[in-house]
Amino acid sequence: MQQTKSKIFLRGMRDGIPIALGYFVVAFSLGIHAKQAGLNWFQGYVMSFVTHASAGEKAGLISIGAGNTLWLLALFMLVANARYLLMSTALSQKIRPELSVWQRMVIGFCVTDELFGVSVAYPGYLDPAYLYGAALSAIPSWALGTALGIVAGELLPALAVTALSAAIYGMFLAVIIPPCRADKRLILVVAASLLISWLTDIIPAFAALSARVSGYESYRVIVLTVVISAAAAILMPHDEEVAQ
Amino acid sequence: MTQSAWLSILVMGVVSFVIRALPLTLIRRQIKSRFIRSVLYYLPYVTLAVMTVPAILHISENPMVGLVSLVASGVTAWFSKNLFLSAAVACIATLVMSIV
Numbered sequence: 195m196q197q198t199k200s201k202i203f204l205r206g207m208r209d210g211i212p213i214a215l216g217y218f219v220v221a222f223s224l225g226i227h228a229k230q231a232g233l234n235w236f237q238g239y240v241m242s243f244v245t246h247a248s249a250g251e252k253a254g255l256i257s258i259g260a261g262n263t264l265w266l267l268a269l270f271m272l273v274a275n276a277r278y279l280l281m282s283t284a285l286s287q288k289i290r291p292e293l294s295v296w297q298r299m300v301i302g303f304c305v306t307d308e309l310f311g312v313s314v315a316y317p318g319y320l321d322p323a324y325l326y327g328a329a330l331s332a333i334p335s336w337a338l339g340t341a342l343g344i345v346a347g348e349l350l351p352a353l354a355v356t357a358l359s360a361a362i363y364g365m366f367l368a369v370i371i372p373p374c375r376a377d378k379r380l381i382l383v384v385a386a387s388l389l390i391s392w393l394t395d396i397i398p399a400f401a402a403l404s405a406r407v408s409g410y411e412s413y414r415v416i417v418l419t420v421v422i423s424a425a426a427a428i429l430m431p432h433d434e435e436v437a438q
Numbered sequence: 439m440t441q442s443a444w445l446s447i448l449v450m451g452v453v454s455f456v457i458r459a460l461p462l463t464l465i466r467r468q469i470k471s472r473f474i475r476s477v478l479y480y481l482p483y484v485t486l487a488v489m490t491v492p493a494i495l496h497i498s499e500n501p502m503v504g505l506v507s508l509v510a511s512g513v514t515a516w517f518s519k520n521l522f523l524s525a526a527v528a529c530i531a532t533l534v535m536s537i538v
Binding site: 216219220223232233237240241244245246247249250251252253254256257258261264267268271272273274275276277278279280281282283285286287289295298299301302303305353354356357358359360361362363364365366367368369370371372373374375380383384387388390391392394395414415418419422423424426427428430431432433 | 442443444445446447449450451453454455457458459460461462463466468469472473475476477478479480481482483484485486487488489490491492493494495497498504507508511512514515516519520521522523524525526527528529530531532533536537
């Protein structure tokens with residue numbers, strides 16, 4: 195039995211390696227932004243180890259960089275990470291009902307888009323050892339990537355840092371654009387989001403607001419996210435389950 | 439800064455953990471509301487879009503740098519579906535546009 199458990203754990207670690215490689219690159223580009231928000235490599239390592247979420251961490255870094263209150267930071271994190279509610283809910287159907295609360299908390303800690311992906315692909319009930327193995331490959335790589343991104347941000351010349359800081363946006367686009375090909379409603383949602391968000395940048399009334407409201411950028415992203423997502427949900431309800 | 443940075447990191451970790459762990463522990467029921475499920479489905483697309491534009495346009499003094507980077511990596515994402523390639527194109531476009 196013990197033998198089998200460790201085999202499953204090792205299989206998880208092996209399946210986590212390709213995830214770890216991808217994470218390293220994403221995290222490195224987040225590290226560039228973490229440096230710009232004023233974090234040192236150790237703070238970046240810890241932040242990424244505990245948070246391990248690209249949208250969530252970028253949200254946190256916007257908030258930290260602007261010196262927002264902790265309440266605003268928490269609200270921003272809630273909105274940027276809310277999709278994990280769906281994943282964890284789906285995952286709760288994929289694990290044995292008798293699993294302890296402690297195990298469930300560790301499983302919860304491990305939920306990311308990609309680790310969720312390999313977990314739902316696991317045949318039958320998910321063996322937690324498999325997820326822990328995959329997470330042990332993936333999450334430290336995410337944290338290390340962030341730390342090295344911060345170091346690179348300190349060492350490289352300004353032009354290289356500017357170029358590298360574009361990487362995270364290229365990745366965000368690579369997350370949101372390809373699904374548009376399969377679900378045409380997403381084209382509308384993404385296009386509307388980009389357009390409305392751009393309008394808030396060029397309409398003078400918003401510039402005036404940004405000068406007066408502390409934490410403006412965080413509020414801007416939170417409000418636009420909630421309003422546009424709610425409008426899309428009303429106009430184009432989504433029926434499929436998240437689990438494949 | 440240092441102390442508030444650590445407090446911020448603590449808040450980030452706690453909020454992320456609670457969101458991830460809650461549906462597996464205390465609140466173990468399915469999300470019945472189609473509206474809420476739909477909102478959660480669209481949410482990541484909207485957040486990422488809103489955090490990309492206009493931020494990328496402000497990456498350099500000249501907004502053309504970010505615009506070219508945005509279009510180039512967006513088109514790459516549409517055709518390649520490759521995260522790394524799209525990121526590399528964004529970097530290269532920014533670098534080239536900053537030099538010329």
